[in-house]
Amino acid sequence: MPEVLRGIGVGHGLTAGPILRMAPPLELPPPRTVAAAETEREVDLAVRALTSVQRDLRERAEAATDATTADILEAQVALAADPVLEDGVTTRIRNGTDAPHALRETFDEHRAALEAIGGLFAERIGDLDDLASRALAVVLGREMPGIPDPGHPFILVADDLAPADTAGLDSTTVLALVTERGGPTSHTAIIARSLGLPAVVGCRGILGRPDEELVTVDGATGEVHVGVGGDDVADALDRAALRQDADGRGPGRTADGRPVDLLVNIGSAADLAGVGPVEVSGVAGVGLFRTEFLFLDREKEPTFDEQARAYAEVFRAAGERPVVVRTLDAGADKPLPFLGLPDEPNPALGVRGLRVARLRPETLDVQLAAIAEAAVQTGAQVHVMAPMVATAREAAEFVDRARGHGLGNVGVMVEVPAAALRAGRLLEVADFLSIGTNDLAQYTLAVDRQNGDLPDLLDPWQPALLQLIAQCAEAGRARGKPVSVCGEAAGDPLLAPVLAGLGIDKLSMAPRGVAAVRAALAEHDMAACRRMADAALDADDAAGARTAALAAR
Amino acid sequence: MPERKVVVGSSGGLHARPANLFVQAAARQPAAVLIAVGDKKPVPAKSILSVLSLGAVKGTEVTLSAEGEHAEESLTALAELLAQDLDAESPEGSDA
Incomplete structure (x- = not known):
C-alpha cells in the first residue's frame, strides 16, 4: 500500500x-582455530572468494561502456589476481587461521606496505580496501558494504x-x-x-x-x-x-533575473553533439575549447591547414554561439615530442602554457593564424586566450600577437596567483579574463594537482582561492570587461551562487554539469548570492566556507 | 643466478600504468623473474602488489634476477621495458 x-x-x-x-560495514566473527582436517576446505573457501571477486570485476570491466571505467576495473582485476594474495591467505589458513581472518590479515599486510611508501603508491590503498571488502563479503555470505x-x-x-x-x-x-x-x-x-x-x-x-x-x-x-x-x-x-x-529552460540567471552565462568546456566538436540550443539547454557558448587533442601523440607539429580544418569543424558545431579557444597548453607535465622541451624537475613550475612560446614562438603563430583562418571561413564568434599567463607584459605580448593575426577578442587565463593579483593591469590590455580554478588552486595553496593526500587544500572552496576570484571579478567590473570561471569550480552547483555573488558573470563547465548549475542559480537572488559569497570568504577553510555559504542562503 | 641492474625510466615511477605493463610482461616470461631495490628482499615481478611496494620512482636502480631456461631473454625483455618512460606514451589532457 x-x-x-x-x-x-x-x-x-x-x-x-x-x-x-x-549496506552496513562488515564485522568479522570472532577468530577460530582451523583444525588440520578442515584446512583444505577453508583454503578453498578463501581462494574461491578471491576468484569470484576477480570474475565479478572482469564482468563489470567488459560491460563498462566508457574506456576510463573499463581501464580502472581492469587495473582492479589485475590487483585481485595478484598471486601473493592467494599465497598469503593459503599460508595463514594452513597455520590455523580461519578464512575471513586470513583474508583480512593478508590485505592488511599489503595495505601497510603501500601506506609505508606513501605518495602515489598509497593511492592504491582505496582499491585494495575495496577488494578486501568484496572478498570478505563473499566469504561471509554478506552484502558488499557501502x-x-x-x-x-x-x-x-x-x-x-x-x-x-x-x-x-x-x-x-x-x-x-x-x-x-x-x-x-x-x-x-x-x-x-x-x-x-x-x-x-x-x-x-x-x-x-x-x-x-x-x-x-x-x-x-x-x-x-x-x-x-x-x-x-x-x-x-x-x-x-x-x-x-x-523552472526555466533558457539561459542561466539568478532568481531575480541577473544573467550568468552558462558555457561548456570541450576538447573537440564531438563534445558539442548532445548540447541543445540555448533556449533548451541554457548553454550560451563554449567557454573553453582545449586544443591539445590536435597535438597529442604527434611526432610532427600539425600543419596550418590541418589545424584550420579542425578548428572550423568546432566553430561550425557551435553555430551562432561564441567559442573561446585556448591556445596550446603543453609543457613538461603534458609533453609533446615535437616541441623538444627539456625534462624539468618541477614541470608544473616550468615551461608550460604560454611560456612554451618563449622557446617555440612559431608554434603559437601557426596556431593563431589557423584559428583566425577558421574564424573567417565560418563567420563564427571566436575568442582566443592564452594559458599560464603570469604578468601583464606577457598578456600584452599575447594580445599583440593574436591581434596581429586578425583576432579581435583576446583574453588571458588566470591560473597563477600573480595574474590574479594583477588582474586590473591584465585587463588594461586583455579583453577578458578566464579563471582556471584547478591550476589557480594548485599554485595558490602550493599543492601539486596530482597529489591525492591533500584534497582539502585543492578544494575550490578554499577562501584564499575565492578571494583571488573576487579580486579578478572586481577588476572586471571596474573596467566593464567579462571575467569567467572555467575550472572544476564552475560546475559545482552550490558554488555557482557564491561565484555569482563574487561578481563572476560567466561559468564554463562540463556539459553534463549545466542543468544542476542553472537550477542552483535560479534558486537564489543576487542578495542571497552576495550573502553566501561573504560568508564563504569569511571562513577559515574549504569545509567551513561550504557550511557558512549554506547557512547564509 | 643471472642478474641485471636497470634504472627505472618512467616519469611516474613503477606506479599505475607502468607498473601494470611491467607486471603483465613479467607474467608472460618463460622464466620466473624477481625484482629488488637495493639490498632488500627480492619479490616476484609478476605480483603487482609486490612491485608497487618497492616504491621505485624514476631513477631508482632495481635488480632483476631470474633462474632456469630463457632466464637471460626474460631479463633482457623486462630490463628494456623498465628503462623506457612508459608514462610518456599517453600524455594526459588536463582541465584548465
Whole structure:
C-alpha cells in the first residue's frame, strides 16, 4: 500500500525509482582455530572468494561502456589476481587461521606496505580496501558494504551519510538520497546540493522499507511516497520533467533575473553533439575549447591547414554561439615530442602554457593564424586566450600577437596567483579574463594537482582561492570587461551562487554539469548570492566556507 | 643466478600504468623473474602488489634476477621495458 513519509526536503528536484539501502560495514566473527582436517576446505573457501571477486570485476570491466571505467576495473582485476594474495591467505589458513581472518590479515599486510611508501603508491590503498571488502563479503555470505552497485539507477537510503560513504557516489546511477536522520546542513544535504540530486533528510521510517521498493522523492516538499506502483513512478517522472521546464529552460540567471552565462568546456566538436540550443539547454557558448587533442601523440607539429580544418569543424558545431579557444597548453607535465622541451624537475613550475612560446614562438603563430583562418571561413564568434599567463607584459605580448593575426577578442587565463593579483593591469590590455580554478588552486595553496593526500587544500572552496576570484571579478567590473570561471569550480552547483555573488558573470563547465548549475542559480537572488559569497570568504577553510555559504542562503 | 641492474625510466615511477605493463610482461616470461631495490628482499615481478611496494620512482636502480631456461631473454625483455618512460606514451589532457 502506498504511504507517505515526511522529512526535510533538499533541492527542488523530483524523482522516482527503486530504493536500496546502504549496506552496513562488515564485522568479522570472532577468530577460530582451523583444525588440520578442515584446512583444505577453508583454503578453498578463501581462494574461491578471491576468484569470484576477480570474475565479478572482469564482468563489470567488459560491460563498462566508457574506456576510463573499463581501464580502472581492469587495473582492479589485475590487483585481485595478484598471486601473493592467494599465497598469503593459503599460508595463514594452513597455520590455523580461519578464512575471513586470513583474508583480512593478508590485505592488511599489503595495505601497510603501500601506506609505508606513501605518495602515489598509497593511492592504491582505496582499491585494495575495496577488494578486501568484496572478498570478505563473499566469504561471509554478506552484502558488499557501502553504496550498492546493482547496475541500475536507484535511490540511496541510509541512516545518515558520512563523507567517506559518499566519496564514490556516482550521480548518474544514484537518483536521490533519503536518510532516516540528518538535518538541512548535514553532510547528506551538502552532497545532494553539490551533485544536484534531490534529497529528503530526517525521513523517519525509511530504513524500515524493503530494498527495491518503488518510491517517489520530492526535494521541494520533503515527501517520500513509498510502496508506489510503476504508474506512479512514470507520473512522477513526467511531473519532474514539467517542473524542470517551468523552472526555466533558457539561459542561466539568478532568481531575480541577473544573467550568468552558462558555457561548456570541450576538447573537440564531438563534445558539442548532445548540447541543445540555448533556449533548451541554457548553454550560451563554449567557454573553453582545449586544443591539445590536435597535438597529442604527434611526432610532427600539425600543419596550418590541418589545424584550420579542425578548428572550423568546432566553430561550425557551435553555430551562432561564441567559442573561446585556448591556445596550446603543453609543457613538461603534458609533453609533446615535437616541441623538444627539456625534462624539468618541477614541470608544473616550468615551461608550460604560454611560456612554451618563449622557446617555440612559431608554434603559437601557426596556431593563431589557423584559428583566425577558421574564424573567417565560418563567420563564427571566436575568442582566443592564452594559458599560464603570469604578468601583464606577457598578456600584452599575447594580445599583440593574436591581434596581429586578425583576432579581435583576446583574453588571458588566470591560473597563477600573480595574474590574479594583477588582474586590473591584465585587463588594461586583455579583453577578458578566464579563471582556471584547478591550476589557480594548485599554485595558490602550493599543492601539486596530482597529489591525492591533500584534497582539502585543492578544494575550490578554499577562501584564499575565492578571494583571488573576487579580486579578478572586481577588476572586471571596474573596467566593464567579462571575467569567467572555467575550472572544476564552475560546475559545482552550490558554488555557482557564491561565484555569482563574487561578481563572476560567466561559468564554463562540463556539459553534463549545466542543468544542476542553472537550477542552483535560479534558486537564489543576487542578495542571497552576495550573502553566501561573504560568508564563504569569511571562513577559515574549504569545509567551513561550504557550511557558512549554506547557512547564509 | 643471472642478474641485471636497470634504472627505472618512467616519469611516474613503477606506479599505475607502468607498473601494470611491467607486471603483465613479467607474467608472460618463460622464466620466473624477481625484482629488488637495493639490498632488500627480492619479490616476484609478476605480483603487482609486490612491485608497487618497492616504491621505485624514476631513477631508482632495481635488480632483476631470474633462474632456469630463457632466464637471460626474460631479463633482457623486462630490463628494456623498465628503462623506457612508459608514462610518456599517453600524455594526459588536463582541465584548465
